[in-house]
Amino acid sequence: MSHIVVIGAGQAGASLVARLRKDGFEGDITLIGAEPHLPYQRPPLSKAYLLGEMELERLFLRPESFYTDNNVSLRLGQRVTGIDPQAKTVTVGDEVISYDELALTTGSDPRRLPAAIGGDLDGVHVVRDLAHVDDMGPYVAEGARALIVGGGYIGLEAAAVCAKRGVKVTLVEMADRILQRVAAPETSDYFRTLHSEYGADIREGVGLDRLVGDNGKVTGAVLTDGSQLDVDFVVVGVGIAPSTKLAEMAGLELDNGIKTDAHGRTSDPSIWAAGDCASFPHAGARIRLESVPNAIDQSEVVAQNMLGAAKDYVATPWFWSDQYDVKLQIAGLNTGYDRVVTRKGEGQTVSFWYYKGDRLIAVDAMNDPRAYMVGKRLIEAGKTADPVVVADPDADLKPLLKA
Numbered sequence: 001m002s003h004i005v006v007i008g009a010g011q012a013g014a015s016l017v018a019r020l021r022k023d024g025f026e027g028d029i030t031l032i033g034a035e036p037h038l039p040y041q042r043p044p045l046s047k048a049y050l051l052g053e054m055e056l057e058r059l060f061l062r063p064e065s066f067y068t069d070n071n072v073s074l075r076l077g078q079r080v081t082g083i084d085p086q087a088k089t090v091t092v093g094d095e096v097i098s099y100d101e102l103a104l105t106t107g108s109d110p111r112r113l114p115a116a117i118g119g120d121l122d123g124v125h126v127v128r129d130l131a132h133v134d135d136m137g138p139y140v141a142e143g144a145r146a147l148i149v150g151g152g153y154i155g156l157e158a159a160a161v162c163a164k165r166g167v168k169v170t171l172v173e174m175a176d177r178i179l180q181r182v183a184a185p186e187t188s189d190y191f192r193t194l195h196s197e198y199g200a201d202i203r204e205g206v207g208l209d210r211l212v213g214d215n216g217k218v219t220g221a222v223l224t225d226g227s228q229l230d231v232d233f234v235v236v237g238v239g240i241a242p243s244t245k246l247a248e249m250a251g252l253e254l255d256n257g258i259k260t261d262a263h264g265r266t267s268d269p270s271i272w273a274a275g276d277c278a279s280f281p282h283a284g285a286r287i288r289l290e291s292v293p294n295a296i297d298q299s300e301v302v303a304q305n306m307l308g309a310a311k312d313y314v315a316t317p318w319f320w321s322d323q324y325d326v327k328l329q330i331a332g333l334n335t336g337y338d339r340v341v342t343r344k345g346e347g348q349t350v351s352f353w354y355y356k357g358d359r360l361i362a363v364d365a366m367n368d369p370r371a372y373m374v375g376k377r378l379i380e381a382g383k384t385a386d387p388v389v390v391a392d393p394d395a396d397l398k399p400l401l402k403a
């Protein structure tokens, strides 16, 4: 194997090339990214960076010297427009680059509002890339009025930053409750209360009907319940779609993302995929995860498999979100839970433990790193936790690990 090409210079792509070199790969590596920046971490984009509390340089995953020192040819600001799996080439502008093995780490694209309802007006923002947040930054000013569309993590984190900066925030969520797709009602209740305490107006069961503009700039919104708002800017947090266009054009199999086997190999034996764009087998089903831990762990397994390891990727999902002074940490996936046990600590500290039958499957911990850590280790070890111990705030959780 002499030349590995990686398309997508984000979290997964950067981790993949680093792992290839760490494991001794001595051939050529080309990492191609459409954005002009060094590979960077996205989580701060809706947190410290948007708040203005983080320097640009601190977003970068590694300094430029890392790529030079490791002999990685980094091609930034260049978009791959085609893959020819038969010829084993990719096209960048007028150039055709040959590969022996190819990895797709193309991430995902934010869903946007249709132009027909004002989605193309100035002042309407999505939060995915550094450029999006740099565009939005000047709008986040004291006294401005923001409409946030979508009560998932991105919308809620943006709402928290805006409220903290003195923006008057209205957030609409079309579903019955915020975080409906990812969390139990207990967690939704917790965050609804938190946001309300900071003055954000959270409206659930209400969607956006249309935006209103003046001279190409957004000035207002009409909601599905008929109410009208004056707004200075809009943040759209209505989810993402895996970036599968290249894979689809190349004839690779798709299934809610680029379909891979447990090793991360796509339907073409020389093409691999990892990160937000890849769907993979997990516990008898097929899932796709949108998180930093997944992007890192999966791409590292793919790197090892590109070098012949034949290792299954076994995901142990975890995630975090920061809103105001609360850190939410999530271990496991709560899909199919039938019982939630609450463990209440001091002040804002609380954790929700999700069970399926007797089995512990997930934990949502708010400002409670110990509950998160114990829950994560139990889930990883396939152990459960006695609900009586969990519910008792005075009971030490650590002995559960030895049970």
Ligand SMILES: Cc1cc2nc3c(=O)[nH]c(=O)nc-3n(C[C@H](O)[C@H](O)[C@H](O)COP(=O)(O)OP(=O)(O)OC[C@H]3O[C@@H](n4cnc5c(N)ncnc54)[C@H](O)[C@@H]3O)c2cc1C
Residues within 6 Å of the ligand: 007, 008, 009, 010, 011, 012, 013, 032, 033, 034, 035, 041, 042, 043, 044, 045, 046, 078, 079, 080, 081, 105, 106, 107, 108, 127, 128, 129, 154, 243, 246, 274, 275, 276, 277, 289, 290, 291, 292, 293, 295, 318, 319, 320, 321, 322
């Ligand atoms: C605002 C925000 C906050 C987040 N917060 C958290 C959090 O708190 N915790 C957490 O775990 N996760 C969080 N996430 C999710 C996490 O950042 C993603 O899951 C992770 O970045 C996925 O990594 P990836 O490499 O798959 O994709 P990305 O990091 O998106 O990288 C993909 C790259 O591929 C490039 N690309 C795509 N197509 C092409 C092409 N044809 N040619 C060249 N380049 C191409 C894209 O431009 C992009 O730079 C957050 C995401 C966002 C946007």
